[in-house]
Amino acid sequence: MTTETHLDDLAIKTEALSRIYKIRGAKKGEMRERVALEDINLSIPRGELFGLLGPNGAGKTTLIKILTTLLSPTRGRAWVAGFDVVRESDKVRPRINMVSGGETSGYGLLTVRENLWMFAQFYGIPSRQAHQRIQTLLEMIGLADRANTKSSDLSTGLRQKMNIVRGFMTDPEVLFLDEPTLGLDVQAAREVRAFIRRWMDENPSRTILLTTHYMQEAEELCDRVAIIHEGRILACDTPDHLKQEVQHEAIFQLLVETEQPLNSLALENLPGVLRLHHQWMNGGLQLEISLAEEGVLPLVIGELERQQAHLRSLQKRQPSLEDVFVQLVGLRMEEVERERGNGYHPNTQE
Amino acid sequence: MSVVTATTPIRKNSGWRLFLQTVIGRAYPRVIGQQREKSWMFFEVLLPLINVAAYVYVYRAIGAPEDYVGFVVIGGAMIAFWMNVLWSMSSQLYWEKEQGNLALYIISPAPLMAILLGMAVGGMIATLLRAGAIIALGTWLFNVQYVVMNPWQLLAVFVLTMVALYGLGMMTASVFLLFSREAWHYVNLAMEPVYLLSGFYFPLKNLGFWVALGASIIPLSLGLDAMRQLAFRSGPSLGFLSVPLEIGILSVLSVVFLVAARWLLKTLERLAREEARLTENRR
């Protein structure tokens, strides 16, 4: 079986794709290498809304840059809409578009409508058709009343809606959305997600690759999700299947009141306790605890009593993608990001 | 629920139509947008005129021939083009990169050369407005007398100067693809010496033959020299080279710059793609 035979049905395919960045070291003339992507193999059929979920620095943007012809791979190959992103970039480009979170594209002196019209020109869309389409999409996303506002006067949320229209108006076969709801308030994020879903539902041949580090966004929106960490894909499946991996675990949320610090090690070492996570919440301590089976719960409660921690509430929780991530990586996503924030770069080598 | 987006497939032009649409699209913000903030009339017409006035009074005080006043007005107008090329062509791709526009240009099917050309055409039109205002006001204020024997040649010189100048701008713009913050300094570095070398305010000939010849690499120098010869009574006697020769050199420069721009753009775009410099700095 050659790749060519089934490339037609695939919107995106990558083969052992890797990217290494060269970065300047602390010392003069010293060059270090950072592995941003390693051995990525993906096959995304047409019609899929595919999510790439991973913490800061996982390599999500790097992958999108390669697939949108902005960056060369160091090794491996990639195809988008059936064409090689390196050798046939001129065939890839008319078929794709990209929107990134926090994007500041366009020109502030132009109105929303003018900015969008300008970008339509770069795709060869005739003016009249461009204007019709822009109007339709502006109405769909609720920005029509601001069409004649200078884009420099838009709030972050409205600006991102303009960017979304820019990406969707060229009707790309494959659309790349890099953290499209980054920095948006709850309401605007919800509207953008609804717009994305609606656009997918309208035409079964459309494909979206979306990156996010919001678990819930991936879960709510995506047909399939790949979990990416330190440049590698750790798992790739539908959200339901991914969660089934951790389904056999029982996950409880407990709120306890305690005078003295909790000895969490003692809890973790109880037989049948798989993972424990705790954080202070207005006055109490919130524990999230994964058990091999429900029967272990009395042991946990017994240990809490022994430590004179009073149970205030107890709740069984459905597993989420967060649990899948923890199972794969051993840390919660926010913990990974905190460590990175402290200058921790596991994938940097001399 | 609207199904409009699903039922109307959109037409997308390619080839020369796409090229043309791209040029117009990218020129638009400069032709329309840049005139929106009326402050340009102050910063880009009145301030340069004050500069011109300073030279005019100096020349009058020392009793220089009256044609020198005209040289200064023309020079003041042409400086506008030079500033435009420096700030809105050469360093432009760096700003576009920081803003996130460059990435969108590259992933689009539009040729990057058409984007650059759009920037050039738009900048030229916007600047023409400013330069025209400077000439009109300067001529009126200082009562400049022109003697134009050959208007077609004058037009040809102006057009060729523009092509060569913006060709140079397109060429340096592609070099800036590889630069990051230091871009700023190079532009500043290029600004001052050019004021002197291109003879904005005095005949190029005064620099001496070899310096003048070196300065001719900047298309403005020869362009201005030829324009002075074609527009003023004393112009021909103060010219550096003969007008036909200057036209010849300007034509060669135009071709060289445009061809080099095309080649550099291709090569440097590839290099920038490999070295991860097409997008804003590491996030």
Ligand SMILES: Nc1ncnc2c1ncn2[C@@H]1O[C@H](COP(=O)(O)OP(=O)(O)OP(=O)(O)O)[C@@H](O)[C@H]1O
């Ligand atoms: N131009 C660059 N030069 C050097 N290193 C880079 C560059 N761009 C990214 N990196 C590094 O490559 C790794 C992957 O970065 P990338 O931007 O792809 O991550 P990401 O998953 O998009 O993260 P985020 O959620 O923060 O957007 C990180 O360690 C990052 O620091």
Ligand SMILES: [Mg+2]
């Ligand atoms: Mg990113």
